[in-house]
Amino acid sequence: MNTYEPLTRAELAEKYPRTPTPIDRERFMEMLECLPPDNWNMGRIESFQLCELAYDNITLTCVWDHTRNEGWQFYTEHGATPAQIRAQLPRQLKCSVCAEDAGRWVQFHNQDTGWGICRKCVDWIKGPSRAHMYEGHEAFNRCYGLPGVNYAPPPV
Numbered sequence: 541m542n543t544y545e546p547l548t549r550a551e552l553a554e555k556y557p558r559t560p561t562p563i564d565r566e567r568f569m570e571m572l573e574c575l576p577p578d579n580w581n582m583g584r585i586e587s588f589q590l591c592e593l594a595y596d597n598i599t600l601t602c603v604w605d606h607t608r609n610e611g612w613q614f615y616t617e618h619g620a621t622p623a624q625i626r627a628q629l630p631r632q633l634k635c636s637v638c639a640e641d642a643g644r645w646v647q648f649h650n651q652d653t654g655w656g657i658c659r660k661c662v663d664w665i666k667g668p669s670r671a672h673m674y675e676g677h678e679a680f681n682r683c684y685g686l687p688g689v690n691y692a693p694p695p696v
């Protein structure tokens with residue numbers, strides 16, 4: 541017989557990711573029509589939240605950017621304002637190291653708004669001459685976030 545074990549924080553984070561995942565228009569419309577949408581905001585960037593909560597006050601949020609014709613889904617606080625939802629979407633960032641374009645990524649909370657890091661500077665910081673300053677990936681991630689989310693991943 542199974543006993544009920546609540547999910548750990550790590551398991552919750554994996555099951556209900558807060559990082560925006562791209563969705564197509566079909567998925568956006570499907571989610572919009574499956575339950576009465578909550579917190580529905582129309583406009584250039586349209587967003588709504590599912591009325592059903594995933595855990596605590598967290599629910600699935602879907603966004604459609606009518607200008608870019610692209611969509612995103614992620615889990616966040618139920619009742620988040622349109623500004624709070626937009627703040628969680630990928631945006632054009634400048635590199636906090638060299639001030640050049642860092643690409644379009646999710647703002648990391650430990651960087652000033654609008655700032656991230658470009659791939660060239662990631663490689664430079666993680667290179668042999670400076671790697672001692674960060675003592676591995678964890679310290680680097682605390683400053684700059686995650687590759688593929690907050691800055692460009694290494695080329696494949």
Ligand SMILES: [Zn+2]
Nearest residue numbers: 635638658661
């Ligand atoms: Zn840079």
